[in-house]
Amino acid sequence: xxxxxxxxxxxxxxxxxxxxxxxxxxxxxxxxxxxxxxxxxxxxxxxxxxxxxxxxxxxxxxxxxxxxxxxxxxxxxxxxxxxxxxxxxxxxxxxxxxxxxxxxxxxxxxxxxxxxxxxxxxxxxxxxxxxxxxxxxxxxxxxxxxxxxxxxxxxxxxxxxxxxxxxxxxxxxxxxxxxxxxxxxxxxxxxxxxxxxxxxxxxxxxxxxxxxxxxxxxxxxxxxxxxxxxxxxxxxxxxxxxxxxxxxxxxxxxxxxxxxxxxx
Amino acid sequence: xxxxxxxxxxxxxxxxxxxxxxxxxxxxxxxxxxxxxxxxxxxxxxxxxxxxxxxxxxxxxxxxxxxxxxxxxxxxxxxxxxxxxxxxxxxxxxxxxxxxxxxxxxxxxxxxxxxxxxxxxxxxxxxxxxxxxxx
Numbered sequence: 468x469x470x471x472x473x474x475x476x477x478x479x480x481x482x483x484x485x486x487x488x489x490x491x492x493x494x495x496x497x498x499x500x501x502x503x504x505x506x507x508x509x510x511x512x513x514x515x516x517x518x519x520x521x522x523x524x525x526x527x528x529x530x531x532x533x534x535x536x537x538x539x540x541x542x543x544x545x546x547x548x549x550x551x552x553x554x555x556x557x558x559x560x561x562x563x564x565x566x567x568x569x570x571x572x573x574x575x576x577x578x579x580x581x582x583x584x585x586x587x588x589x590x591x592x593x594x595x596x597x598x599x600x601x602x603x604x605x606x607x608x609x610x611x612x613x614x615x616x617x618x619x620x621x622x623x624x625x626x627x628x629x630x631x632x633x634x635x636x637x638x639x640x641x642x643x644x645x646x647x648x649x650x651x652x653x654x655x656x657x658x659x660x661x662x663x664x665x666x667x668x669x670x671x672x673x674x675x676x677x678x679x680x681x682x683x684x685x686x687x688x689x690x691x692x693x694x695x696x697x698x699x700x701x702x703x704x705x706x707x708x709x710x711x712x713x714x715x716x717x718x719x720x721x722x723x724x725x726x727x728x729x730x731x
Numbered sequence: 732x733x734x735x736x737x738x739x740x741x742x743x744x745x746x747x748x749x750x751x752x753x754x755x756x757x758x759x760x761x762x763x764x765x766x767x768x769x770x771x772x773x774x775x776x777x778x779x780x781x782x783x784x785x786x787x788x789x790x791x792x793x794x795x796x797x798x799x800x801x802x803x804x805x806x807x808x809x810x811x812x813x814x815x816x817x818x819x820x821x822x823x824x825x826x827x828x829x830x831x832x833x834x835x836x837x838x839x840x841x842x843x844x845x846x847x848x849x850x851x852x853x854x855x856x857x858x859x860x861x862x863x864x865x866x
Contacts, residue, residue: 511773512766592754604749608816610767 488713492691496683499618508614516615520623524585525631532580536573536635540642543568548646561661564643569636570665570674570729575722577632578681581624582714586685589620590710593693594703617690624686629678670729677725684717738822743813745806746824751797757784757808758793764815783811787845802832810842819850827860836864 502508525532544564551560596602596616605612640662648654692710696702738744751760761780765771771779784790789807797805806829813821826835843852856864 510766510770512763515773595753599750599753600748601750601752605752605763607744607749608764608768608812610763615763615767 488691488695491695492687495617495691495694496687498613499621499687502613502618503622508618513614513619516619517622517626520619521626521630524581524623525627528580528584529631529634532577532631533634533638535580536576536638537642539572539576540568540635540639541646543572544639544643544646561643561647561658562665564647565640565662565665568639568643570670571722571726573635573639574628574632574674574678574681575718577628577635577678578685578718578721581628581631581682582685582711582718585624585627586689586714587707587711589624589686590689590693590707591703593617593690594696594706597694597696598698598700598703600698620690621683621686625679625682628682628685629675632674632678632681673725673729677721680721681718684721685714688713688717741818742820742822743816743818744822744824745809745813745826745829746822747828748824749809751805751808751812753797756794756796757800757804757811760797760808761811761815764812768816780811780815783815783846784808787811787842802830803838806830806838807842810846814846821850821852823852823854825856826854827856834863 547564547567548557548560551557551563593616602612602616605615644654644658648658689707689710692706692713695709696706751757752763755763758777758780761783762773762776765776765779766773781790781793784793784807787807787810789804789811792800792804792808795804797808800808806826809829810823823839826839830838839854854864
């Protein structure tokens with residue numbers, strides 16, 4: 468009986484904990500959204516932090532990321548093409564390549580890439596700021612941390628993920644063309660027709676929203692996880708661990724929902 | 732200590748409990764305030780911050796970040812940040828916790844002579860350190 472009561476109590480505490488975390492994230496996002504609409508938010512300093520954030524998240528890693536996208540795209544395209552040839556389905560190869568790579572795999576891998584590189588750094592930095600009372604110091608100086616520290620990270624994250632996923636997608640389209648038709652213009656018309664058939668307005672909007680949500684997940688969750696950190700230095704790794712687990716679940720959840728909306 | 736924590740909004744505090752932003756230079760830490768409070772441009776704010784550091788005799792630390800500073804340099808940056816707030820009272824809270832590498836009463840006195848500030852400077856320190864101020 469005691470065991471049952473303890474189990475129910477523990478489950479209840481976990482559910483309450485999830486709701487608390489969810490509520491804190493939603494409240495933070497609402498506050499950031501409202502602040503985003505205020506013209507006063509967009510002073511030169513905030514804009515500079517956004518630019519810096521985009522630079523560190525997207526530009527600094529561009530060559531590594533594009534190399535990684537190139538290898539993955541080449542491998543997946545080769546697998547799809549050889550499988551399609553084996554089953555006599557070559558005419559569907561280009562559509563399959565675009566759907567698998569550009570719509571699903573590359574945005575997902577981009578989000579994972581940015582989460583592992585920038586999300587973990589953001590989580591650690593915010594947690595350290597919280598532990599070291601740097602946020603208290605900013606508040607004492609009446610420098611709003613939301614405007615100066617957090618909002619630029621959210622905006623930078625969204626811009627970076629959308630841009631990187633877009634670039635990787637374009638690269639995959641180019642690789643797909645070269646793999647299917649080779650270095651000539653003969654396949655240009657059927658290939659562009661396939662692209663136009665797949666990328667209707669609904670699909671484009673869905674892809675953009677999905678990438679934006681990925682960008683938000685890899686920045687919003689680490690920021691809120693960092694802010695939850697108790698003022699104890701040894702809690703920083705725990706905060707990063709929790710934050711990164713939440714980011715992973717959020718990315719998977721966004722992908723699953725997107726797949727379900729598209730194909731079910 | 733409760734007296735320091737409960738200080739009103741018109742007080743600029745220099746305290747080890749109010750650290751600098753670790754990934755910003757001394758200049759950026761100070762320049763943030765004119766940007767966000769008085770809506771100056773980045774260039775103008777940087778100029779004001781540099782002028783203040785120069786007045787305190789430490790213009791050379793402008794590009795240093797918190798981990799690269801000596802305790803005295805860190806204190807000067809915190810002091811400049813507090814001065815640029817332009818609040819009528821300036822409270823230096825337990826200077827010994829921040830200035831453990833210099834004889835701090837003399838150091839603060841020297842900085843006070845260089846800085847131009849309309850308001851008052853107050854030092855909150857432990858009573859057993861009173862003797863240091865009489866030297």
